[in-house]
Amino acid sequence: MADTAVVWFRRDLRVRDQPAFLAAAGAASRSLALFVLDPALLRPSGAARRTFLYRSLRALDEALGGRLLVVHGDPAEVVPAVADAADAASVHIAADFGPYGTGRDEAVEKSLADAGRELVRTGSPYAVAPGRVRKDDGSPFRVFTPFRRAWTEHGWRRPAETDASTVAWLDPAAVDGGPRAVGIPDDDPVDAGLPDAGEDAAHRQWTAFLADAVTTYGDDRNRPDKEGTSRMSVYLKYGAVHPRTLLADLASRRSTSAETYRTELAWREFYADILFQRPDSARANYDRAFDALPLASGREAEERFDAWREGRTGFPIVDAGMRQLREQAWMHNRLRMIVASFLVKDLHLPWWRGARHFMQLLVDGDLASNQHGWQWTAGSGTDPAPYFRIFNPVVQGERFDPDGDYVRRFVPELRGVAGKAVHQPWALPGGAPAGYPEPIVDHRVERQEALARYERVKAQR
Numbered sequence: 332m333a334d335t336a337v338v339w340f341r342r343d344l345r346v347r348d349q350p351a352f353l354a355a356a357g358a359a360s361r362s363l364a365l366f367v368l369d370p371a372l373l374r375p376s377g378a379a380r381r382t383f384l385y386r387s388l389r390a391l392d393e394a395l396g397g398r399l400l401v402v403h404g405d406p407a408e409v410v411p412a413v414a415d416a417a418d419a420a421s422v423h424i425a426a427d428f429g430p431y432g433t434g435r436d437e438a439v440e441k442s443l444a445d446a447g448r449e450l451v452r453t454g455s456p457y458a459v460a461p462g463r464v465r466k467d468d469g470s471p472f473r474v475f476t477p478f479r480r481a482w483t484e485h486g487w488r489r490p491a492e493t494d495a496s497t498v499a500w501l502d503p504a505a506v507d508g509g510p511r512a513v514g515i516p517d518d519d520p521v522d523a524g525l526p527d528a529g530e531d532a533a534h535r536q537w538t539a540f541l542a543d544a545v546t547t548y549g550d551d552r553n554r555p556d557k558e559g560t561s562r563m564s565v566y567l568k569y570g571a572v573h574p575r576t577l578l579a580d581l582a583s584r585r586s587t588s589a590e591t592y593r594t595e596l597a598w599r600e601f602y603a604d605i606l607f608q609r610p611d612s613a614r615a616n617y618d619r620a621f622d623a624l625p626l627a628s629g630r631e632a633e634e635r636f637d638a639w640r641e642g643r644t645g646f647p648i649v650d651a652g653m654r655q656l657r658e659q660a661w662m663h664n665r666l667r668m669i670v671a672s673f674l675v676k677d678l679h680l681p682w683w684r685g686a687r688h689f690m691q692l693l694v695d696g697d698l699a700s701n702q703h704g705w706q707w708t709a710g711s712g713t714d715p716a717p718y719f720r721i722f723n724p725v726v727q728g729e730r731f732d733p734d735g736d737y738v739r740r741f742v743p744e745l746r747g748v749a750g751k752a753v754h755q756p757w758a759l760p761g762g763a764p765a766g767y768p769e770p771i772v773d774h775r776v777e778r779q780e781a782l783a784r785y786e787r788v789k790a791q792r
């Protein structure tokens with residue numbers, strides 16, 4: 332057995348259910364815990380995600396008894412340098428399947444190999460690693476429902492029984508040389524209220540959901556006026572908890588709601604699988620026929636984009652969603668679909684501009700779920716909502732926020748309007764309350780316009 336290994340944390344900031352710990356403990360008598368602040372990932376993250384990351388790192392460091400080494404730089408340079416300084420024979424990770432992570436890990440693996448060291452991948456941030464679930468003929472799935480069926484049949488391991496004491500952690504101060512320890516940065520100033528970070532917070536949130544809302548999840552998950560969803564996305568994003576742990580806790584529950592929750596986790600796995608198959612789909616239309624969709628541009632289009640971003644479109648449900656995003660760095664799934672549909676089909680703007688804005692503000696911003704959530708709504712993705720199914724923002728508001736409580740919570744100008752009338756303030760006897768904008772577009776007109784633009788896509792098929 333080698334003397335030392337490195338455990339390199341990335342999207343797995345926890346000590347429980349950590350198969351990589353078992354691999355490291357089996358390979359060396361002690362391990363160095365490492366996190367790399369990678370400028371290529373930090374820069375596009377947005378203040379909410381950076382701050383949440385730093386807080387998650389503080390919680391992890393505490394769980395490891397203050398033994399987390401944090402360095403700054405390009406992982407292809409600093410990880411081999413840390414392994415060299417610690418004289419580690421192996422570096423242990425959970426595999427990454429995103430477009431950037433795959434290339435980064437290959438580069439690190441090569442540098443390590445040149446020095447006679449090994450990069451060992453154990454597990455991934457998913458219950459089933461991307462690329463594993465295949466059709467009978469070996470090709471990847473492009474449609475969700477058969478993917479989910481095959482994913483369920485494939486199954487997953489039980490959570491690994493680990494905690495901080497599974498590994499004997501080396502004190503970073505005992506390592507001579509190598510990249511300088513920089514410590515965990517201070518929080519970035521962030522306007523939004525963020526959830527508590529760290530593994531314990533993740534488990535508290537999950538336990539509370541299991542004790543209560545899970546029973547009504549199937550009915551309430553589409554209701555933004557209720558606290559009907561689990562709010563686990565940010566913890567899954569940073570690996571404060573592994574989906575395997577959630578699935579194991581759900582295994583004994585036979586309810587429709589538990590089944591629905593498993594299906595939502597399967598969407599996360601499906602999109603990761605799709606992005607792994609088609610890394611180009613992070614930036615380009617998955618369905619290239621949509622390259623022909625005529626898009627709005629010019630000054631009016633920019634003004635409309637600003638109105639959308641700032642939550643002043645004059646459509647209350649859209650504005651409430653966009654303001655929730657600013658206030659909480661999170662948005663309810665139904666709202667993500669409504670505001671995305673509005674940007675793409677009422678304003679005729681490209682989905683990737685909305686996706687980029689989401690990635691700047693969302694605390695749970697995840698490339699696979701975000702880009703493919705946008706493409707699903709835009710109609711250009713895998714298994715999409717058909718393009719001609721265009722959300723009417725008033726109907727969506729009345730259906731999913733029937734008493735208007737969600738809108739009033741986030742749009743103070745409309746707090747004096749009772750009931751569902753809040754979804755059409757322009758139709759109030761005295762018109763919209765002072766300070767609330769008129770609708771920036773006529774939905775009926777833009778719906779026809781969207782359908783006309785879609786004809787160009789159909790012509791490509």
Ligand code: FAD
Pocket residue numbers: 552560561562563564565567568595596598599600602662663664665667668671689693695696697698700701702704705708
């Ligand atoms: P719950 O309803 O409690 O769901 C449980 C878990 O299932 C979630 O935490 C998430 O991991 C997964 N899940 C649920 N719905 C979806 C879905 N449609 N696609 C993929 N996974 C899902 N999710 C992100 O994690 N990060 C994103 O950046 C992101 N961007 C999105 C953008 C758009 C345009 C759309 C339509 C959806 C996006 N989603 C994203 C999916 C979904 O909106 C969020 O996962 C969900 O709102 C998170 O809240 P929750 O944890 O309370 O969800």
